[in-house]
Amino acid sequence: MGTKKHKPEEVVTKLRQVDVLVSQGQSVADAIQAIGVIGVTYYRWRKEFGGLKSDQVRRMKELETENQRLRKAIADLTLDKLILQEAARGNF
Structure with a gap:
């Protein structure tokens, strides 16, 4: 089912x-x-x-989606920052 x-x-x-x-x-x-x-x-x-209410639920779902997008962006930027720090130390 x-x-x-x-x-x-x-x-x-x-x-x-x-x-x-x-x-x-x-x-x-x-x-x-x-x-x-x-x-x-x-x-x-x-x-x-x-x-x-329906409009509150819709807004909540939109905010959750935006939150997920922003968390992914932060994770990507953090990874880029760590890679650049390693390269700046010469440990590549």
Whole structure:
């Protein structure tokens, strides 16, 4: 059985659907089954996206992507700096 990668906006929508179903009297397990995910996925999503709105989730994902890009750039520059320091000492 393949896995489906849900977009953050879809996750927030499904979390809200569970909240609505639970408030209408369904059990949490039935509500989770109604949105088509397993319990572990639901609780992981709730932990990560619990109180966020769609625009906040989108912004958070953009910031995480930018953070990864910047970390890679720093790693590359640090490596270049170390190579230049070795060359300047004459240990090449």
